[in-house]
Amino acid sequence: MSIQTIKANGISFRTRISGKAGAPWLTFSNSLATRLEMWDGQAAAFADAYQILQYDTRGHGQTEAPAGDYSWDQLTGDVVALWDHLDIGKSHFVGLSLGGMTGLGLALEQADRLLSLTACDCRADAPEMFQNMWDQRCAGIAEGGIAATLEMTLAAWFTEGFRQAGNPAVEQVRQMILSTPVDGYLGCVGALRQLDYKKRLPEIRTPTLFMVGAFDGPHPAEMQQMQALVEGVRLQVLADAAHISNIEQPVLFNRHLAAFLDANG
Template identity: 40%
Template sequence: MPVVRLADGELNYQLEGPAGAPVLVLSNSLGTDLHMWDAQMPAFTEHFRVLRYDTRGHGHSLVSEGFYSIEQNGRDVLALLDALDVAKAHFCGLSMGGLIGQWLAINAGERLDKLVLCNTAAKIASPEVWNPRIDSVLRDGQAAMQALRDASIARWFTAAFAAAEPAKVEPVVAMLAQTSSQGYAANCAAVRDADYREQLGAIRAPTLIVAGSADPVTTVADGRFMAERISGARLLELHAAHLSNVEAGEAFTRPVLDFLSH
């Protein structure tokens, strides 16, 4: 597997698609890895050089000490782009990946072409949600990750989809059970501490916001809040819970491709 060597470890990535095509970066949610985008890859690689990576603390990337920040994760993306000699790219991130996208658009906007923010918010939940989760994961390790895996099904997917499509649900929730408990807790802290509500107006990249009508984590109201504050942003509402790219499938892939291609 290709890796980029950062100062404190290795960032795992995959680069697929035509060599001369525009680069599209895909950023995973908390508790998943780059394979959460597998369903999009056949369509996306027809049009783009697709760069997927495992966020620090996830998949095959480094698990460094201490709590992380979204800025740290954003700087990892910039290091990845620099290492691959990519001056500018489209960016599509879901949930935590969407927070990373917001940080990049606010702080390194010159590196982005178009921005897709999926199932995310300018601020996701509160410390009252995150702190008990961090404590339990640090205390119980991988046993806590297994418990979170079971609980995540109801947050990530509608009950109807989970019942009808276990072959699509199971590989994704399995990613959570396999995520490093230390890396997961460190990224929970990053999400907990991120708040871009007052900075959204600085985003200049053309932006598409994707929200799930049945998402209990980052709601349509969260999407509308971002759309109202990012100049020219479009809001796409899909019938899905939190992982809309998996649940909505083609209904996600087609409009995202259309937005990025025109």
Template identity: 40%
Template sequence: MQLNLNGIDTRYVLDNEGGGPWLTFIHQLGGDLSVWDQLAGYFRDDFTVLRYDVRGHGASAVPRSPFSIKDLADDLAKLLDALGAPHTHLVGMSMGGMIAQQFALDHPTRVATLTLADTVAATAPESRAVWDQRAAAVRSGGMAALAPATLSRWLTADFQAAHPEAVEQIREVLQNTAPEGYALACEALREFDVHERLNEIRLPTLTVAGRHDTGTPPSATQAIANSIQGAQYELLEAAHLAPVEESHRFAALLETFLETRV
């Protein structure tokens, strides 16, 4: 399904067999809504599950001008408005976790619970150049050159060897991401910083990190939990895409977390 949000044609998938509370998943940089296929299948009998492609990713249009994480959070607000969802449980991974944090700060009454996986509350000054380099790399050479290093950060070697079909799907989505959409998102991530506002979040919060995540150290995700009153922190045996690599464990954690708050 497609909707125009803030001038951007946006793809979304809604699974509402259960007709229960809304549960929204937000994907990572260089991903799309398909990264949540397994988890959506797990939760759709009890929740109204929403997934969508962030602007510039998947089948959503590439904008013609720069945008911020705040703009991406506003896209989500417009999507929920269009679908008639007053509030939702919110799950974000990596870039999706940044969007989820921003959304929770901008629209706190619309978030029932907040789940943040493998993410940060701010881009450190020493890391800003990395995002500029990645943006420049894909603008000059396309997405293929980034794929090997990206996948090695996203998934452990053991997982890649044991689940080649899952890895190939993730690789294909990454390589098919529009270079300009990816580059603009890199520049948005470069500017992201909400760490001084995290104590404003008064929502039930679950944070999850991968022990073997070299791109986003677990300490960064744990720092978010430490800054949000009552937040829960869990460490999984995974790399950056912990909800994918440890999908059964992540689903169990999320199910337990949601059960106590629905």
């Protein structure tokens, strides 16, 4: 396992590379307000069969956080630039929320670089209610910093039972949220406001799996609509999970991901 700082697409990224040398690549992309460690459970589970790339998304963790709105061209371009730097011709890609949306962009614009796509707990457009939610969160951050969104975010990300069970993962995610640079958070929200992939989803030809927590607010219904637009895609709903489904239900998540990767290896 190695931590590398890589200059790519104009900024410095923190990356972690692990797994089996010479095996197919498997790239993990984090959600808003987390960092590469959110995928540690999956990296460990798949390290015997894949070369693993985890990276802190632009504006997160120890990756640079430029001021201003980010774009999907930047977020997808970041992944391609990292792959180019590491001589990764093709990779499986797994992303959750913001990372899942990045994966949709890759499937639409860089399909020749993907072995497969697993997009989790995400949507493909930015309707008015979605825009309004981000307006409210950004207003809260302007007044009270990232901490102003903390409890609301945790309540959406994990079921009440998981939060109250004393699982150490909740505290780990809490610290990830609090350590997120404001410029990075707001920059990625700028991209979320521009999200407009839904009408293009029928163009996707990459082998694709959608996964979503059963208690992830509107996302199960959203991803069901997305499933209807992508030929051959499977939708797996994970019981007893909210938004950060890979952490709340890691055994179930890993089982479905392994079956999909095995079928598209």
